[in-house]
Amino acid sequence: MKLTDEIRNLRGRKQMLRDRRLHDACHEASHAVMALHHGHPFTIVLVGDETVGGQRLRGRLMLASGRVYTDTAIPAAKVALAGHCFNRIVNPHVNDAVLGLLGTMGDLRMAIDCVKFWAGGDDAQTEFIIFKSIVPQVHKFLIENWETILRIGTALAARGKLSYAEVKKLAATKSTAPRIKWLEKNVLDKASRI
Numbered sequence: 391m392k393l394t395d396e397i398r399n400l401r402g403r404k405q406m407l408r409d410r411r412l413h414d415a416c417h418e419a420s421h422a423v424m425a426l427h428h429g430h431p432f433t434i435v436l437v438g439d440e441t442v443g444g445q446r447l448r449g450r451l452m453l454a455s456g457r458v459y460t461d462t463a464i465p466a467a468k469v470a471l472a473g474h475c476f477n478r479i480v481n482p483h484v485n486d487a488v489l490g491l492l493g494t495m496g497d498l499r500m501a502i503d504c505v506k507f508w509a510g511g512d513d514a515q516t517e518f519i520i521f522k523s524i525v526p527q528v529h530k531f532l533i534e535n536w537e538t539i540l541r542i543g544t545a546l547a548a549r550g551k552l553s554y555a556e557v558k559k560l561a562a563t564k565s566t567a568p569r570i571k572w573l574e575k576n577v578l579d580k581a582s583r584i
């Protein structure tokens with residue numbers, strides 16, 4: 391992936407390359423913001439090294455349920471891929487083998503499982519849907535929601551864990567950036583006309 395200006399200028403990106411905890415917290419925040427967007431419930435989001443079931447983790451989002459249904463399989467794949475796409479945005483030059491070592495293979499595996507289930511076990515269709523449809527959508531979503539991800543990731547890095555309610559509250563916090571303020575005002579005006 392090329393390092394475009396759109397990616398180069400994202401706030402906090404360079405700091406994430408130097409600060410592993412902030413990086414990992416923002417990775418988990420990407421999962422969390424995508425989960426909120428799709429109303430996909432989770433209980434808690436954590437950051438920090440731990441070993442769970444023999445697997446070494448650097449953070450995790452605990453979904454309210456491990457079950458995936460036909461109508462929730464694609465959103466679940468997007469939630470999983472948010473972590474993978476986040477790592478690619480922060481460091482576009484790393485290849486997939488390195489990303490695997492950085493812990494996004496679990497994200498990819500879960501996304502593949504969900505989409506394959508949705509596609510009735512068709513491998514070619516699964517691959518096409520993930521890489522041609524879902525990944526570009528998730529990439530766009532993360533860039534559009536970067537400030538929210540950074541805000542939640544910064545809080546997570548400081549506190550170590552955040553509940554679903556805390557993430558929801560942080561996601562709704564108004565930004566002080568004038569452009570965002572203006573957009574929020576527009577949304578409110580629109581809503582008040584309904």
Ligand SMILES: [Zn+2]
Nearest residue numbers: 473474494497
């Ligand atoms: Zn992840």
